Amino acid sequence: MIDVVDLTKRFESGRQDVLAVDRLSFRVTAGEVYGLLGANGAGKTTTLRMILGLLVPTSGYASVAGFRTSDSPQEVKSRLGLVSTSAGLYQWLSARESLSYFADLYGLEPEQTAKNIEKLADMFDLRSYLDRRAATLSTGQKQRVNLARSLIHDPPALLLDEPTRGLDVMGSKVISDFIHLASAANKAVIVSTHRLDEAELFCHRIGLLNDGRLMHEGTLPQLQQETGCRTLTEMFLKSLSQLRPADGEEPLRTEVAP
Amino acid sequence: MSVLSSSEPKPPSAGPPKLSLARIWRITRKELRETLRDRRTIVTLLLMPLLVYPLLSLAFRQFLLTSHAQPTETTWSIGVLRDDDYPLLNPLLKRGDAVIKDVDPQAAARPKLSDFIEIVDSQDARRITLSRLNWFVARDGDLEQLLINREIDLGIRILRDQNDLPLRPLKCEVMCLPDAAPSMEALQFFEQRFRAINEYTLITRLKEAGADSEPPIDFKLRETKPESPYVFPMATFIPLILILMTITGAVYPAIDLTAGERERGTLESLVASPMPRFTLLVGKYIAVVTVAVLTALMNITAMTITVQCTGLAGTLFGADGLSPLAIVAVFGLMVLFAAFFSAVLLAVTSFARSFKEAQAYLIPLMLISMTPGFLAAVPSVTLERWWAVTPLANIVLLARDLLENGADPAWAIIALASTLIYALTALVVAAQIFGNDAILYGSQDTWEDWMLRPKHVVPTPTMELATLTLAIIFPLFVWLSGQVGLWDQLSLPNKLIANGIITVGLFVVIPFAMAFWRHVSFVQGFQLRPFAPLALVGALLIGCSMFPIAWELVHLSELLGLADQLAERKLLTADLAKQLKDLPIGLVIVCLAIAPGICEELFFRGFFFTALQRRAAGITVILLSGTIFGLFHVLMGSGLEVHRLFSTTAIGMVLAWIALRTRSIFPGMAAHAMHNSLPLMLPLLSTQFKFLNEEVGAQSRHLPLTWHAVAAVGLVAGCTLVWWSTRESVREPIDQAT
Numbered sequence: 001m002i003d004v005v006d007l008t009k010r011f012e013s014g015r016q017d018v019l020a021v022d023r024l025s026f027r028v029t030a031g032e033v034y035g036l037l038g039a040n041g042a043g044k045t046t047t048l049r050m051i052l053g054l055l056v057p058t059s060g061y062a063s064v065a066g067f068r069t070s071d072s073p074q075e076v077k078s079r080l081g082l083v084s085t086s087a088g089l090y091q092w093l094s095a096r097e098s099l100s101y102f103a104d105l106y107g108l109e110p111e112q113t114a115k116n117i118e119k120l121a122d123m124f125d126l127r128s129y130l131d132r133r134a135a136t137l138s139t140g141q142k143q144r145v146n147l148a149r150s151l152i153h154d155p156p157a158l159l160l161d162e163p164t165r166g167l168d169v170m171g172s173k174v175i176s177d178f179i180h181l182a183s184a185a186n187k188a189v190i191v192s193t194h195r196l197d198e199a200e201l202f203c204h205r206i207g208l209l210n211d212g213r214l215m216h217e218g219t220l221p222q223l224q225q226e227t228g229c230r231t232l233t234e235m236f237l238k239s240l241s242q243l244r245p246a247d248g249e250e251p252l253r254t255e256v257a258p
Numbered sequence: 259m260s261v262l263s264s265s266e267p268k269p270p271s272a273g274p275p276k277l278s279l280a281r282i283w284r285i286t287r288k289e290l291r292e293t294l295r296d297r298r299t300i301v302t303l304l305l306m307p308l309l310v311y312p313l314l315s316l317a318f319r320q321f322l323l324t325s326h327a328q329p330t331e332t333t334w335s336i337g338v339l340r341d342d343d344y345p346l347l348n349p350l351l352k353r354g355d356a357v358i359k360d361v362d363p364q365a366a367a368r369p370k371l372s373d374f375i376e377i378v379d380s381q382d383a384r385r386i387t388l389s390r391l392n393w394f395v396a397r398d399g400d401l402e403q404l405l406i407n408r409e410i411d412l413g414i415r416i417l418r419d420q421n422d423l424p425l426r427p428l429k430c431e432v433m434c435l436p437d438a439a440p441s442m443e444a445l446q447f448f449e450q451r452f453r454a455i456n457e458y459t460l461i462t463r464l465k466e467a468g469a470d471s472e473p474p475i476d477f478k479l480r481e482t483k484p485e486s487p488y489v490f491p492m493a494t495f496i497p498l499i500l501i502l503m504t505i506t507g508a509v510y511p512a513i514d515l516t517a518g519e520r521e522r523g524t525l526e527s528l529v530a531s532p533m534p535r536f537t538l539l540v541g542k543y544i545a546v547v548t549v550a551v552l553t554a555l556m557n558i559t560a561m562t563i564t565v566q567c568t569g570l571a572g573t574l575f576g577a578d579g580l581s582p583l584a585i586v587a588v589f590g591l592m593v594l595f596a597a598f599f600s601a602v603l604l605a606v607t608s609f610a611r612s613f614k615e616a617q618a619y620l621i622p623l624m625l626i627s628m629t630p631g632f633l634a635a636v637p638s639v640t641l642e643r644w645w646a647v648t649p650l651a652n653i654v655l656l657a658r659d660l661l662e663n664g665a666d667p668a669w670a671i672i673a674l675a676s677t678l679i680y681a682l683t684a685l686v687v688a689a690q691i692f693g694n695d696a697i698l699y700g701s702q703d704t705w706e707d708w709m710l711r712p713k714h715v716v717p718t719p720t721m722e723l724a725t726l727t728l729a730i731i732f733p734l735f736v737w738l739s740g741q742v743g744l745w746d747q748l749s750l751p752n753k754l755i756a757n758g759i760i761t762v763g764l765f766v767v768i769p770f771a772m773a774f775w776r777h778v779s780f781v782q783g784f785q786l787r788p789f790a791p792l793a794l795v796g797a798l799l800i801g802c803s804m805f806p807i808a809w810e811l812v813h814l815s816e817l818l819g820l821a822d823q824l825a826e827r828k829l830l831t832a833d834l835a836k837q838l839k840d841l842p843i844g845l846v847i848v849c850l851a852i853a854p855g856i857c858e859e860l861f862f863r864g865f866f867f868t869a870l871q872r873r874a875a876g877i878t879v880i881l882l883s884g885t886i887f888g889l890f891h892v893l894m895g896s897g898l899e900v901h902r903l904f905s906t907t908a909i910g911m912v913l914a915w916i917a918l919r920t921r922s923i924f925p926g927m928a929a930h931a932m933h934n935s936l937p938l939m940l941p942l943l944s945t946q947f948k949f950l951n952e953e954v955g956a957q958s959r960h961l962p963l964t965w966h967a968v969a970a971v972g973l974v975a976g977c978t979l980v981w982w983s984t985r986e987s988v989r990e991p992i993d994q995a996t
Contacts, residue, residue, distance in 0.1 A: 054530065082526070084527075086526070087524070089524065090292055090524060092292045092295040093292055100288075104284045104285055104288075105538075110284075
């Protein structure tokens with residue numbers, strides 16, 4: 001469903017030259033939840049933005065359902081749903097109006113939009129506040145509306161960018177349920193996160209990203225075998241310790257408990 | 259509970275959205291809903307007009323009252339040195355006053371001189387009040403200091419002899435303060451009266467002596483007073499109000515719908531959708547224009563009601579007041595202004611990442627936008643030539659002309675067309691900026707990518723680049739095409755060469771420079787591809803055969819009443835043809851046929867054409883490029899050439915078809931140059947074509963039917979050859995190689 005092949009992004013600005021993503025390759029199939037794990041600045045979000053077509057790759061490509069982002073950006077965008085914790089809502093519109101608006105942006109006809117909103121209202125328990133202005137909704141309610149928005153066009157693939165950042169336990173639980181449901185509905189899901197416990201919980205396969213490069217990839221048992229570490233936290237710290245130090249800089253030393 | 263059915267890899271809803279007017283309306287409706295529910299919009303839309311105009315009218319009334327009352331209450335303080343000085347001066351002033359009244363009763367009418375009313379004692383000075391003159395006796399003798407301190411307006415020192423008696427005849431020194439208006443007015447008052455006495459006395463004495471008392475010149479000053487009270491020239495300040503009103507209405511929604519998207523975190527979701535950014539911007543644009551027009555409508559309603567209720571209509575807009583026709587004209591201009599300004603605002607606010615940043619960008623823009631508002635007050639600036647294509651200034655001048663004596667239709671249409679082109683350009687620039695990753699994520703490299711030359715070659719220009727290029731070429735074309743005729747110092751050959759240089763500059767240099775800037779492949783971007791030899795033969799046949807049809811289309815426009823100045827134009831053409839006869843035919847053909855043929859093809863069927871092809875299907879490309887080509891031949895800087903609309907548009911479409919089939923610019927160039935050359939060459943080849951260069955006056959002369967028959971055969975044969983020679987190649991995908 002989602003193919004990432006030698007995807008590279010280099011930000012060049014004056015004297016600065018940052019290699020944000022370095023020849024990244026992986027594949028996510030329908031119904032699979034793929035976790036992109038890495039510290040801040042590892043290149044997770046940049047990768048998602050390139051898959052979505054919001055950033056142009058320096059080299060390599062990403063494709064969704066056979067459509068390359070660079071060649072058919074609209075085809076790709078129409079097949080992806082995006083969930084981001086930083087996403088907001090239109091304060092002066094009701095949840096229903098916001099959902100209708102996005103349905104229009106994704107090319108749904110009004111009848112289909114009405115049906116999808118009904119389904120999503122049941123699914124995310126929106127019915128009681130569907131016609132209330134977004135400004136009057138609680139954070140949890142807004143989160144649910146945003147999740148519903150990502151599914152309004154019923155995409156075959158979902159991208160979740162740090163979906164639990166800043167959320168409480170209940171908020172995180174909603175996200176976790178959402179990912180399980182999306183997987184059960186045969187959607188290909190990519191989740192970028194630095195929450196290792198969550199990744200263990202809902203990702204079928206995990207890609208450990210460090211400094212823009214994919215250090216390890218596989219299911220949890222495969223990763224355990226490959227790295228010799230038991231938990232993702234251990235693997236993560238180990239991969240961090242393998243970082244090449246910059247000139248004149250001491251490498252980061254970490255002790256891993258047995 | 260189940261997620262929406264998505265077991266299929268490609269669900270029915272997948273795929274980019276199909277665009278329709280209904281969908282654009284739904285997108286616009288959301289923007290309007292959001293904007294109109296915001297209380298900040300309500301403030302600018304409803305409260306501002308309801309408060310501002312009554313307050314302005316109050317202030318204006320106060321101003322009128324003050325300005326009218328002031329002259330009747332003018333009083334001057336006149337400083338003298340002694341108590342017995344003013345009794346000496348007062349009778350002289352009275353006599354002077356009487357003389358002036360006798361000569362010209364109006365001159366002394368205001369202010370009137372009358373007797374003392376009271377004398378006021380103070381510690382070191384004695385103040386004596388005369389109706390409008392306050393005599394101020396300065397006992398310390400320092401009249402200059404009193405003047406500087408503005409305690410008096412005029413100081414009069416009467417010169418005295420050793421016995422402290424006033425000199426005879428009376429001699430006095432009058433001190434004034436040149437920088438102070440009251441001082442100069444008082445001086446004039448005294449001077450008039452003293453001079454009147456002197457002149458009167460001299461003339462009387464001359465008469466008594468029996469001399470010729472007639473002065474060498476006798477003149478009277480007559481002040482002209484209008485019958486009706488002074489009326490503010492509405493046309494000079496309405497444009498300024500237009501700008502202010504539209505700015506007030508459009509600024510907030512423009513910021514909210516662009517920079518506001520990022521601030522509230524909705525921008526990423528928006529640009530992650532498959533809806534093209536230009537369509538998103540169109541929705542936002544319509545919403546901003548609507549709010550701006552609504553605000554303008556509210557303002558004009560509030561203004562009309564206020565001036566009617568307060569009785570200021572006559573003072574502001576003349577005896578007829580604010581007529582319904584003037585209101586409609588003003589409203590039409592507001593729509594035009596809103597259409598332009600909203601696009602500019604969106605382009606500017608799309609740069610901003612926050613409300614604050616957008617406001618910072620808009621302050622200079624608003625100040626710049628105010629400046630043309632004052633142009634309307636400059637009578638020497640008229641809506642023509644450069645001004646007709648200067649953004650903003652052209653609307654202001656059009657507004658003034660419409661409200662005064664009516665605008666010249668040619669320049670009005672050019673102003674309208676250029677404004678719409680600028681608005682479109684601003685909109686495509688906004689679409690380019692809105693939601694790009696520099697705005698979304700603050701990526702520095704994207705700005706550089708946008709401003710600097712990209713590293714990688716792109717096959718064809720974007721529509722944004724093509725529109726920007728059009729917006730640069732069009733005003734220059736209008737201006738320069740009108741200028742050449744005005745260069746009287748140039749000989750005809752030099753004018754021809756200048757014309758050729760201008761054509762090259764506009765249609766070759768500018769598009770190639772733009773293509774170089776954005777690293778567009780010259781070969782693909784300008785369709786500089788090889789072509790089938792048969793296609794060239796076909797194109798030449800078409801070029802030979804189009805002339806009779808074009809000729810008849812010109813006459814058709816005349817029949818339809820679209821070319822009322824055709825006779826005049828024909829005379830000019832005939833005159834030009836006579837002059838051209840003396841020049842080498844090679845020079846004439848190169849400058850008037852081949853150069854335009856090559857250069858115009860490079861732009862209209864090259865750069866602009868390939869950009870259109872990125873966005874539109876074949877038939878749309880033919881229609882659009884043909885229409886733009888036609889408009890360029892109508893909206894000339896030397897005047898509106900409506901009679902050429904049908905013919906040049908039709909030729910543009912035929913040439914576009916050739917370019918579409920052959921995917922090469924060269925056959926079209928040959929056809930174009932051939933078409934241009936025929937009317938110049940035919941009269942030289944045979945005497946039967948001489949009438950092409952003759953004065954035909956208002957009489958239309960149709961071409962013989964045999965000509966049309968031959969041309970039709972040629973056209974069909976040419977089209978068949980082009981079609982046949984490209985029947986295979988046209989199905990192949992356009993090469994992407996650079």
